[in-house]
Amino acid sequence: xxxxxxRICVCLLMAALALxxxxxxxGYGRRPTVIVHTGPRPMPPESRxxxxxxxxxxxxxxxGLNAASVxxxxxxxxxxxxxxxxxxxxVIGHQLGYTTPIxxxxxxxxxxxxxxxxxxxxxxxxxxxxxxxxxxxELPIVLKYRHFTRSGLSVEPFAGGFLAVGVSGEIKDYADxxxxxxxxNGYFNRFDGGVRLGCGVGYGMGYAELSYDxxxxxxxxxxxxxxxxGCLTVSVGVNF
Numbered sequence: 001x002x003x004x005x006x007r008i009c010v011c012l013l014m015a016a017l018a019l020x021x022x023x024x025x026x027g028y029g030r031r032p033t034v035i036v037h038t039g040p041r042p043m044p045p046e047s048r049x050x051x052x053x054x055x056x057x058x059x060x061x062x063x064g065l066n067a068a069s070v071x072x073x074x075x076x077x078x079x080x081x082x083x084x085x086x087x088x089x090x091v092i093g094h095q096l097g098y099t100t101p102i103x104x105x106x107x108x109x110x111x112x113x114x115x116x117x118x119x120x121x122x123x124x125x126x127x128x129x130x131x132x133x134x135x136x137x138e139l140p141i142v143l144k145y146r147h148f149t150r151s152g153l154s155v156e157p158f159a160g161g162f163l164a165v166g167v168s169g170e171i172k173d174y175a176d177x178x179x180x181x182x183x184x185n186g187y188f189n190r191f192d193g194g195v196r197l198g199c200g201v202g203y204g205m206g207y208a209e210l211s212y213d214x215x216x217x218x219x220x221x222x223x224x225x226x227x228x229x230g231c232l233t234v235s236v237g238v239n240f
C-alpha cells in the first residue's frame with residue numbers, strides 16, 4: 001500500500017513539474033541577445049530626396065560678383081555709390097549632428113570691396129569723384145540649415161560672421177588724376193569684420209548663393225568718424 005501511495009506521489013510531482021516548465025515564458029532563463037548596429041549612421045528622413053545622397057562633410061568652390069559700398073561720417077571716405085568686384089574662394093562644411101541637417105561652414109575668399117563718392121575733396125582741395133578699392137582675404141564662419149525638397153533641390157539659409165584683412169587696395173582721385181594706396185595715413189585700416197546673412201540653393205553638385213555682409217568694424221583710421229563696409233554678393237559654385 002505504501003509502495004502504491006509513493007508511486008502516485010512521485011507521478012503527481014513529476015506532472016506538476018512538467019506543467020510548471022510548460023507554463024514558463026519562452027526564452028525564460030536564457031541570456032538576453034544584444035543586437036549591435038554596424039550599418040551606416042542614421043540620416044535625416046528628407047535625405048532620400050537628394051539625388052547624390054547625404055554627405056556629412058562637403059567641399060566647395062565659389063565664384064561671385066560683389067556690389068559693395070562704404071558708409072562713413074567722414075566726407076572724405078563716405079561713398080554713395082556701389083562698386084562691383086570679384087569674389088572667389090573655397091569652403092568646407094561639416095554636419096554638426098547625425099540627424100540634424102545643420103552644418104558649420106568655413107572657408108577662405110579673396111573679395112574685392114569698396115565704394116564710390118561724387119562729393120569728396122581732392123588732395124588739391126577741389127570737389128572730386130573718388131573710387132575706393134579694397135581687396136580682402138576673408139574668413140567666413142556660418143551655420144547653415146540644409147532642407148531638401150522632393151525634387152532634390154536643397155534650400156540652405158545661413159547666418160554667421162566674417163573676419164577680413166586687406167591685402168590690396170587703391171584710391172583713385174579723378175580730379176587730380178592721382179592714385180594711391182587705400183591704406184595710407186588718413187584713409188582705411190586693413191582689418192574688417194562683421195555679420196554675414198544669406199541663403200543658398202543647391203541641386204546635385206551645383207550651387208548658387210545670395211549673401212550680404214554687414215561690416216561692424218571701423219575701417220577708417222580716424223577714431224572719431226565711423227566708417228563701415230557693406231557688400232551684396234551673388235555667387236555660383238560646385239560642392240563635392
